[in-house]
Amino acid sequence: MEQKELQLLVETISTEAFGKPFQHQASFNLRLRSTGGRYLLGTHNIEINKKYLEQLGEKELLGIIKHELCHYHLHLEGKGYQHKDQEFKKLLKEVDAPRFCGQLPDRKVKRTSKKILLYKCTKCQLSYKRKRSIDTSRYVCGKCRGKLTKVKEITME
Template identity: 65%
Template sequence: MNERELQQLTEHISQQFFGKAFRHQAVFNDRLKTTGGRYLLGTHNIELNRRYLEEHGREELIGIIKHELCHYHLHLEGKGYQHRDRDFKSLLKQVGAPRFCTPLKTVQNKRRAEKRHEYICTGCGRSFIRKRRFDTSRYVCGVCKGKLKWLRTTDSL
């Protein structure tokens, strides 16, 4: 699907489900990583993640377009367009749009393993786990003021 087809699909969905015209642009934004789409308040444009079309199909993309059109139409009407607003939730139900999109499989697999650094106090024997490694000569144990010793670095999700 190209940008022109996406624009036509968005205009069609807007007319069919909302009974109102979509007068702005709907484009694919390949920089979107974890979200299906977003409505831009300043320009009133809608950006969509192309990977949802490739991974989950046309029906998922249509659901995302409906969701973003809910933001669009409510914002232009001056009603509550945010996720927490009653107007937004009721319009989602009315048009059959999902509140959240299905997570991408490719994003779940690319999640980086975080390193954890383990330290131990030579005085009281307490162990400390930290995300960042630090210079043990500059810091002491907060409990007994004993010296700290680095033990190991582990990878965890």
């Protein structure tokens, strides 16, 4: 899909779903990473992440366009256009637009097992749980300034 096709698609969705014209620019922004699209308050333009079209298809793209058009039309009318506003949530339901876009397959984070390190003071026996390792030759107990020793490493899934 080219920029001109995207512009035409956004204009069509705006007139069909909202009954109002879209009179600004819609474009693909290849630098977007964590979002499907964005509405720019200053210029009233809409930017779309092309990866969502390539990886999740046209249905997801249509949802993103509707979502951004909700921001667009509400902002121009002087109504609540932010995600937290009731007017925004109501308009999303009316035009069947998603509140959040789907997650890209290459952005899904693989869960790794968490490790917790257990340290103990040799003087006062106070125990410390840490996610990161401590340099025991450099750091001491915060209570009595005694020497710390690593007791064990617990792995959780």
